[in-house]
Amino acid sequence: MFLKFALVGNPNCGKTTLFNEITGSTQYVGNWPGVTIEKREGKAKKIEGDIRIIDLPGIYSLSPYSMEEIIARDYIVNEKPDVVINIIDATNIERNMYLTTQLLELGVSVVVALNMMDAADAKGHKIDIGILESHLKVPVIPITASKGRGVTELLERALNVAQTAASAGGVPLFNEMHDESIISSIQEIEKNIIPNLNSKTENSRWTALKLLEGDEKVQETLQVPDALLSEIKLYQEKLERKYDMDIETIIADSRYQFTTSVARKAVKKKEQSSYLTVSDKIDKVVTNRILAIPLFLGMMFGIFSVTFGTIGSFTIDFVDELVNGTIANLFSSWLEVAGAAGWLKDLIVNGIIAGMGSMLVFVPQIMILFFFLSILEDTGYMARAAFVMDRLLRKLGLSGKSFIPMLIGFGCSVPAVMSTRTLENEKDRRLTIMLIPFMSCGARLPIYALYTAAFFSNNQTMVVFSLYLLGIVIAVLSGFVLKKTILKGEVAPFVMELPPYRIPTFKGLMIHMWDKGKGFVKKAGTIIFAAAVIIWFLQYFDFSFQAAADPGASILGAVGKAIAPIFTPLGFGDWKSAVALLTGFVAKEAVVSTMGILDGVSGATDGSVDLLTALQASFTPLTAYAFMAFSLLYLPCMAAFATIKREMNSWKWTLITAGYSTGVAWLVAFLIFQVGKLMGFS
Structure with a gap:
């Protein structure tokens, strides 16, 4: 059986370490078609079957503001990997989950790899995996990629998702992530705009969200006529008047509120000491204005x-x-x-x-x-x-x-x-x-x-x-x-x-x-x-x-x-x-x-x-x-x-x-x- 698993995560989340742990010496490096950004791909060695691991560029979001983000999103949308493994830094769940929300909106099969659990434990963080899974509605696997812990279980869960379509990633959490006004506008665009497009889309709900958000790359890809863009503008202006901010900020703020809410419920952090951590002490020396x-x-x-x-x-x-x-x-x-x-x-x-x-x-x-x-x-x-x-x-x-x-x-x-x-x-x-x-x-x-x-x-x-x-x-x-x-x-x-x-x-x-x-x-x-x-x-x-x-x-x-x-x-x-x-x-x-x-x-x-x-x-x-x-x-x-x-x-x-x-x-x-x-x- 030939399957493709895509690794997606923020920079410094341990994605490369996980990729190396999974593929070992079976990886190879090239360039993404049409661009000169490195493409890393390899074969999973810790599980049976022909499973290809694609290491997507480190990104903070799926918004098309950089070439890395465009590559990652285009690969997920067009190549349709069987599973997207979303790597999250367990010491910084709230910030890392912003990318997770966009993956869930996209409606792909997602498995979350909660990486650096050893570092989270060392900081005294208590993470309730069950709460994360209940809110995200996708499997969440705690791992420590640098030590190989949990990696085999991660691959097995991802394989199970690929074989049984068990992930709820196909049912985006729009209702939990966005309030009624945003959901209503998305539904209206899905009903009144999407059917009138010359280019058809497989995921009308996500497309409607992107059009509402003002995503220029989606507009260009679908060749949205000016008349329909004017209609979409009316939905945007209505929301902007209500929230008194621009439409991109409205959508982003909605996602952040969701990640903040989930993180507060799932993560209990040890009360921070007033003393400097080892990392802080090192930085005081290596980033010192005179000594650095x-x-x-x-x-x-x-x-x-x-x-x-x-x-x-x-x-x-x-x-x-x-x-x-x-x-x-x-x-x-x-x-x-x-x-x-x-x-x-x-x-x-x-x-x-x-x-x-x-x-x-x-x-x-x-x-x-x-x-x-x-x-x-x-x-x-x-x-x-x-x-x-x-x-x-x-x-x-x-x-x-x-x-x-x-x-x-x-x-x-x-x-x-x-x-x-x-x-x-x-x-x-x-x-x-x-x-x-x-x-x-x-x-x-x-x-x-x-x-x-x-x-x-x-x-x-x-x-x-x-x-x-x-x-x-x-x-x-x-x-x-x-x-x-x-x-x-x-x-x-x-x-x-x-x-x-x-x-x-x-x-x-x-x-x-x-x-x-x-x-x-x-x-x-x-x-x-x-x-x-x-x-x-x-x-x-x-x-x-x-x-x-x-x-x-x-x-x-x-x-x-x-x-x-x-x-x-x-x-x-x-x-x-x-x-x-x-x-x-x-x-x-x-x-x-x-x-x-x-x-x-x-x-x-x-x-x-x-x-x-x-x-x-x-x-x-x-x-x-x-x-x-x-x-x-x-x-x-x-x-x-x-x-x-x-x-x-x-x-x-x-x-x-x-x-x-x-x-x-x-x-x-x-x-x-x-x-x-x-x-x-x-």
Whole structure:
């Protein structure tokens, strides 16, 4: 039996934790059709049968005010999942139930998952499940998703609802949620307006409510004629005169009164002490006006210390020996015994293995970094970081809301650019998208790791930390300049919910770490593999497609020499560096792969050691730092560039973004090299 269960809930209600608990490793991620917002889907592993779990975006309501709300509502209305599992935070039932009321109005089969029961118990909350079920008229299952408690029972109840249509969700609680005047208007619209629509609707009661509420998306979908809109306006005005407020507020207030009434009956809260809670005490420190930013920087420095310290170095040495030592020697011996042609051996050993191996050695470091970033996210600290940064950014004409996509940019620019859809102001969206390329994504990490290992082995943590900090500083300064010039406008207000602090689960951290890092691994098997083959081909042959006497005489050498003068004032005007930066547009990891191929053509199998030696012959510490700074700031990779074009919906702004970031990169690298040279650095 094939069934679809949709997970719906407020942000920070534990929806993602529940999704991970139900699906485990069977989940996959894509995009919703027609939009670039992440779609997560997986197969339930805790119950028999083919049950697909769809993780809808976190939302506070089904009103179409944001892309996430539109996606969630359209999926429920059009795709008709067999059951909607509504996750409610047990520590904040009253607020979370507002979304529940809209699901019940919609008339779908609902099962309520009352999550974080352990936190509610710890606060002394006494929740009467029977009262909740009697008022909501749907099953309510207490769970603690982070510990797996109640999850199996939740799925079994949902399966029962799907099989027997036992949920009363099909009988919306209009009479309990709304007073007689609202119900009367809904019935009148259902009777007098709905039959006259050209487009038919399956749920006339919900449609009537939406038309009364003035839902523009429903009006557009049903193509409601102006004459009928005028009739609906009469019902709205009648209610507005009676309640002395606008129609949207009237309907929303009616729902809130219902949730407040139910919560008062079902939830008995322990009388709050005047003493600060542990969470309050932590927030007094981490959001302190003076300590907050130094603490954030200190935390990031600590993460980099572990990532590039003893643990990170050990992982690099281990993987390097495995890939560039054992595997390369093994393939070299096999090819030698098999009598393979010299070009084929060179392609496999010095092309594919050298190219991919020089990048794969840094995968463990990237996973370590994402592991610690996942801890910060899962504990709730990252939300505090955005809140804290709002104070600084607002002084420069920016909003803390823009910092959230910028934080995501530390992982990957593609989802970071996608996440700007949550910004209401178009100028703020464009500004944030233009700043995201300055955030150091995970794909740049191999570049830093390679060059710091070659030139700053005793200060790797400090150097890498300074690069991340440089990206943030350039983004802030750029935001100030752009906001005063081509993107003038008022700063949007910043409102966000600070989730409660939680202790992350090891399983959840592993899943999050893999979600963030798997894109890097996938690139190794697809884009980087293809790039390694192409780069080897271009450096092996000249324009007459004969084997080049040396790489400098190859096709790639000619291209590199043509563009190298652009980088001469930056201190790295050799053709190999120029070509590596050019291939970095395909994927930033390709910079390292390219250097590995170009400097590994001697046939040696310990490619990484040879590469470090080759770099030390071509760069100095000063030019290496300038090169890393340029790699940090110049135009994003091809995937990010395409995403920017899709989100900007303008070639003009896309090219401005790419040109601006590359121009800034050139200027910053120029200043680093020239000023450093004047000061006597080498």
